[in-house]
Amino acid sequence: MERHxxxxxxxxxxxxxxxxxxxxxxxxxxxxxxxxxxxNSNEAYCSVxxxxxxxxxxxxxxxxxxxxx
Numbered sequence: 001m002e003r004h005x006x007x008x009x010x011x012x013x014x015x016x017x018x019x020x021x022x023x024x025x026x027x028x029x030x031x032x033x034x035x036x037x038x039x040n041s042n043e044a045y046c047s048v049x050x051x052x053x054x055x056x057x058x059x060x061x062x063x064x065x066x067x068x069x
Contacts (some may be wrong), residue, residue, distance in 0.1 A: 017064060 017026075049060045 019029050044063050044065050047064055049062075051058050051060075
């Protein structure tokens with residue numbers, strides 16, 4: 001269970017890193033701020049897609065946690 005919680009935390013921090021809006025390498029101050037600032041796991045949106053595969057209609061739903069700028 002502890003390993004699962006650690007992996008979940010790493011995923012949140014990865015989302016924070018890739019969505020920080022900067023293309024520059026983060027400064028030491030930014031790294032320190034990212035270490036102590038919480039990740040908001042409540043920000044997300046749902047996406048529903050409809051497509052066809054031959055004669056079959058497919059509806060997909062997904063939660064999008066993280067987007068890059």
